[in-house]
Amino acid sequence: MGASVKAPITRNQKWWGLLFVSPAVLFFAVFAIFPILFGSYLSLTRYNLLTPPVYIGFKNYFALAHDRKFLLSLRNTGVFVLGSTVPIWIGSLLLALVFDSKIPGRTVWRALFFLPVLPPLIVVAVVWKVILHPYGMVTAVLSPFTGLGEIPWLTDPHLSPILLIAINNWTMIPFFAMIWLAGLAAIPDELRYASALDGANSAQTFFLVILPLLKRTAVLVAALSTINAFQAFILQYELTPDKGGPADTNLTLGLLIWKYGFQYFRMGDAAAASVVLFAIILLVTLIQLILGRSKY
Amino acid sequence: MKKQMHELMKRYVLGLIMLAVVAAMLPAGARAVTLELWMHDHPPRIPLDKKIIDEFEKANPDIKVNLTIFPYSTFDQRLQVAFAGGQGPAVFNNVSLNLGQYMASHILAPADLKALGVSSNDELTAKYGVGLNGATIDGKVYGLPTEVSDYLCAANNKLWKAAGLDPAKDAPKTWDDMVKVSEKLTQRDKSGAPVVRGFDFNWTDPVFMWLTFNAMVDQAGGTMVNEATRKVDFDSKEVKKTMQYWSDWVNVHKLGGPQYTGSRDAFLSGQLAIECTVGPWFDSQFEKAGISYSFFPIPRWADAVNDRGFNTYAYFMMVNANADEATRAAAWKFVGFYASHSVDLFNEAGLFTTSPEVAALKGVTNDPVMQMWLAELKKAVYSPRIPGLNEVGDALGRARDRIILQHEDMDKVLSDLNSEAQDIIARQ
Amino acid sequence: MNRSSREKSRSPLARQWLGTLIVAAFALAFAFPVYFMVSSAFKAENEILAIPIHLVPYEFAGLEEFRRAMEIAPLGNYVWNSALVSFVNVVCTLLLSAMAGYGFAKFDLPFKNFLFFFVISTMMIPQQILVVPLFVEIKYFGWVNTYWGLIVPGLMNAFGVFMMRQFIAEVPNEIIEAGRADGASEVQIFVILVLPLLLPALASLAIIIFIWSWGNFLWPLVAVTNEKLAVLAVGITNYTQPYQRQPMWGAAMAAATLTTLPVLIVFLAFQRHFVKGITAAAIKG
Amino acid sequence: MGSIELKSVSKRFSTFEAIRSIELKVEDRERVVFVGPSGCGKSTLLRLICGIDDVTEGRILIDGVDVTAVGSAKRGVAMVFQNYALYPHMTAEQNMAFSLRVGGVPKGERKEIVRSVAAILQLEHLLHRYPKQLSGGQRQRVAIGRAMVRRPKAFLFDEPLSNLDAALRVDMRLEIIRLHEQLKTTMIYVTHDQAEAMTLADRIVVLNHGNIEQVDTPRNIYHHPANTFVARFIGSPRINLIEVDRLATAGLDELLTVAARAFGPKVKSVGIRPEMLQLGESGPFSRYCRNVEYFGSETIAYFEGFDEALLAAKATGETHFQPGQAYTLSIDTSGLVGFDANGNALLAR
Secondary structure: OOOOOOOOOOHHHHHHHHHHHHHHHHHHHHHHHHHHHHHHHHOOEEOOOOOOOEEOOOHHHHHHHHOHHHHHHHHHHHHHHHHOOHHHHHHHHHHHHHHHOOOOOHHHHHHHHHHHHOOOHHHHHHHHHHHOOOOOHHHHHHHHHHOOOOOOOOOOOOHHHHHHHHHHHHHHHHHHHHHHHHHHHOOOHHHHHHHHHOOOOHHHHHHHHHHHHOHHHHHHHHHHHHHHHHOOOHHHHHHOOOOOOOOOOOOOHHHHHHHHHHOOOOHHHHHHHHHHHHHHHHHHHHHHHHHOOOOO | OHHHHHHHHHHHHHHHHHHHHHHHHHHHHHOOEEEEEEEEOOHHHHHHHHHHHHHHHHHOOOEEEEEEEEOHHHHHHHHHHHHHOOOOOOEEEEEHHHHHHHHHOOOEOOOOHHHHOOOOHHHHHHHHOHHHHHHEEOOEEOOEEEEEEOOEEEEEHHHHHHOOOOHHHHOOOEHHHHHHHHHHHOEEOOOOOEEEEEEOOOOOOOHHHHHHHHHHHHHOOOOOEOOOOOOEOOOOHHHHHHHHHHHHHHHOOOOOOOOOOOHHHHHHOOOEEEEEEEOHHHHHHHHHHOOOEEEEOOOEOOOOOOOOOOOEEEEEEEEEOOOOHHHHHHHHHHHHHHHOOHHHHHHHHOOOOOOHHHHOOHHHHOOHHHHHHHHHHHHOOEOOOOOOHHHHHHHHHHHHHHHHOOOOOHHHHHHHHHHHHHHHHHOO | OOHHHHOOOOOHHHHHHHHHHHHHHHHHHHHHHHHHHHHHOOOOHHHHOOOOOOOOOOOOOOOHHHHHHHHHOOHHHHHHHHHHHHHHHHHHHHHHHHHHHHHHHHOOOOOHHHHHHHHHHHHHOOHHHHHHHHHHHHHHHOOOOOHHHHHHHHOOOHHHHHHHHHHHHHOOHHHHHHHHHOOOOHHHHHHHHHHHHHHHHHHHHHHHHHHHHHHOOHHHHHHOOOHHHOOHHHHHHHHHOOEOOEOOHHHHHHHHHHHHHHHHHHHHHOHHHHHHHHHHHHOOO | OOOEEEEEEEEEEOOEEEEEEEEEEEOOOOEEEEEOOOOOOHHHHHHHHHOOOOOOEEEEEEOOEEOOOOOHHHHOEEEEOOOOOOOOOOOHHHHHHHHHHHOOOOHHHHHHHHHHHHHHHOOHHHOOOOHHHOOHHHHHHHHHHHHHHOOOOEEEEEOOOOOOOHHHHHHHHHHHHHHHHHHOOEEEEEEOOHHHHHHHOOEEEEEEOOEEEEEEOHHHHHHOOOEHHHHHHOOOOOOEEEEHHHHHHOOOHHHHHHHHHHHOOOOOEEEEOHHHEEEOOOOOOEEEEEEEEEOOOEEEEEEOOOOOOOEEEEEEOOOOOOOOOEEEEEEOHHHOEEEOOOOEEEOOO
């Protein structure tokens, strides 16, 4: 920061600079920093939006610790995060390697592979709702093996969390593969030649040369996918019965915040849950950034 | 000449001042009011809404009514967020199940008897019928009914006949009968999965946990949530009995379950032979689907303590307490006007409102189904009108799924539920 | 550099065939649901869940499902609102980001490092966490269910400031100094001299912001409950519930296709920019 | 030991023919430089020898063994890349030891080998550093060290000095020659810089459009270029090529006679190295000076030519030229080269 060479400044121009940055600074003050502080305050109140907030100290946090929904949502979020981080890291890297190979029509195959990145997540949810219809195509395709004419994909407490992870990974894997591919493209070919010349086989080249060089990309992928997974909301909102069901097995923290806030109108609890989520995300990001520090 | 001019000017100025004063006084008496009216979507009712509004605007040129229709599925949510955001409409149609929440949030304005043209609550009841009770809390009326509803069971005649049954004779009277009849009606494929089911519960929305599950507990003599004392009791033998019945329905008898699409849709598409969250108000849908049907009352426990079917519910047209006084008065005037069209609502939209005029209609007095339905309605009670109803309902739905789908220990789940519901209600 | 040489192969042809087969299989598997969505938008309702799957519409329905979608819900409103929100978002983000980026890169303003950190730190705040307090905030502004409430909180993105500052730092100071020497005002320097140099970066940023804004779901869901103000992303959920007790998957797929179309066009037209933009935006975490 | 033989080697990239049926033999311990303009195929040829790219046709023999189908690692050659291609996440030591590591050489032995190589290159004090922490010249030495560790039969250098500044380049040139003398290994060196080629090579291979134009010692290449392309490419400033038709009109009858006598009737043009064009006392050949470059030890003057090309003359630093002034020039005809209509050199009779 600030290392760039600066134009000579007169006092007058100083104020011009301030003028240029002030709309943005003002905006973020009002619509980002203030809400965070305000939300922290709200988390210490009981507030239903209709009667003025009442300060109650940390009671909301204690209540959350006892709230089955909240504990369940922590567990569900954990499951979702596990399912949509490690498999995504490995899957997207492997597919990036597959799509990095030079074959005829590569750009077309790549474009097809990237297609799932395009529809907004809510559209993804809507499309999969049809594909996973109890009498839909997946049921039909599998019926020779299952012998079933109807499978409750999204209303089954064991199947649906897995399927939501799968759907999420379907759109996120190409996205992260895109990032891996950008990382791979940034590695000079000479290093691969040099490694081959040095007698390394392709596995050795990959693990000893390529992978270490993808470390920054890896940190990026890890951090982004984790933050993303912690915020799981749209798929659970649209694809599960009663928004988070069955048996609240898909009630994630993000969804619960929305329910507290806009179904039960308990803004205090919603704000407290938000603060908890923020703390978790910050912590995880921090850990990843520290682990990802590079010395070369 | 100059003096004349001066005089003229003086008069002119005086005239202007007079005009200004009059202009300033005028709106105080007859300022135009615009009422925002929010209704949920019910296609047969929409033309009537427009007709009533036209009539009302003609009769009250100083009041304008601005109608917005919302999809049924998101109506509650939108209404609540609008109020929460301080943008609630002046007049709105609201379901009885929300009453507790809205009361606690001080959204509802008590009836303006003057604007409604009556002098007492009794007079109001005489005019609009007993349906009013659902919106009466602590002696104050908070809305006029636009739809009072209760459930009957409908049988698909064709499917019954195919199973060798006759709805007139074989209709189940008890829940135990319901199992037997359903087993006869169920057609299964090779894998044993039902292709056609007999009866199934309506699993789609936690609200049915109140309207049906709650009612079955009530039949057995239990009370899950006491509306007056806010006491919670999910750990009772009545709840366990009901839960066991629902669980056996899915896991022992394998007659249905939450994995199936909504029971109403299943009935309309011929996959379900009995559907029990319908009533005569659903006739048009049956006809549209080309289904020949017969109604029979909701079964009871063989040892029922209370002789009631499922819970009743109603839509009330209500007024925003946060609107200004003039708007509230105009709003109640409109609500009275709208609700007085009870005969139109019944004839054109199939919505029953308990008014004496409707009760006296030939179509009601001569119709055996209507009589059956009215008899059930008289016995039925409302689900508890408490704040936090939807949150407790969600918890109940989760408990149900834990027991039925995840096969957890019922005692443990219900005692969890009990403490959770206690917490929820205590925090309101 | 020729990439074919990256991996040596002793039987190049067989290897290439195998590679192509694997790549094609993955590409088609990933693309299929999207293809299914688009093809279903042109199928008759009863064909969508038909078994076996109709890979192409047996009975091409034309725009029938789109027409039905407009009949069921105010699809036109949704499209207009989405377009409006995205447009305003893109324009404002570009302008304010470029301004702020210019200020931070080329001026020595008081508390510069603090202010820059202040702005950049907001990149760390996930939207999910802001929703509740922001809603309460706009409620106090009286903005619930208004275009103000829908649009204003999403107007800016700290990532834009970050990206613009990086790019503007590369702009030679001599250009600005020459402008001052020639007597141009500060605004003229910014608009006439600096902005044109940023066009490629602005294009990438515009794509990112557009895609983000077009698909944004959570905020429009809570900020607006009035159908007239609903955006496409939220409105589309209306199609997954039965309408008058009839499922309407065709209309849902039509609306889904419509919602994806602008992103698809941007992708096809600016594939390079798109991938660059997306990967650049990824750094935003 | 380390001879390299190319037998009608061709390389096509889809439709583009990068290398056209090249025949070449590099002797053991020889220092050969491939030189040519960019796109001539010199780097491609190196990559074919190294095994990075596969030949389309032809065979490559190293030490008399056909290695056309052998992987790059097993050909026993080492390559130093233009951008060094050091592994950025490894220290200098790890970089140099990498081939030993993947080859399964025990740690202690590795260390020893790397130390001994580092000693030759004076890299001992830099072994623990990452490439990022090294200067350009140091990186270059590490890259060479990495190649040396493998004890290859031949070193291949791909424009290794092009990323260094001028002074360092001269140092490194000497360093490479010193190394070669010490290691006595075959060396192929690719450059586009003719001066580098002249100073480094035992033999120079001049390439153009995928063809070998000439293979010979620097001296022969300079004095007896095989064709106009080689004549123009080697030597700075460029050789003056004059069509013989112009000589008569310019009053250079004497030169015309010399050329005709030396090269016969087929001669179409003659080449005159700038150092053979000198200030004359008097004579018929008078030209206006257009431009002067003063280098201290020498002066190069450009004179009005016979067509758009200027005539370059190289003189000692003391010689004074004044642009715009006419000078009488004399030509030393002893080093004259003649070319036929196709640009091929004609043998002096």
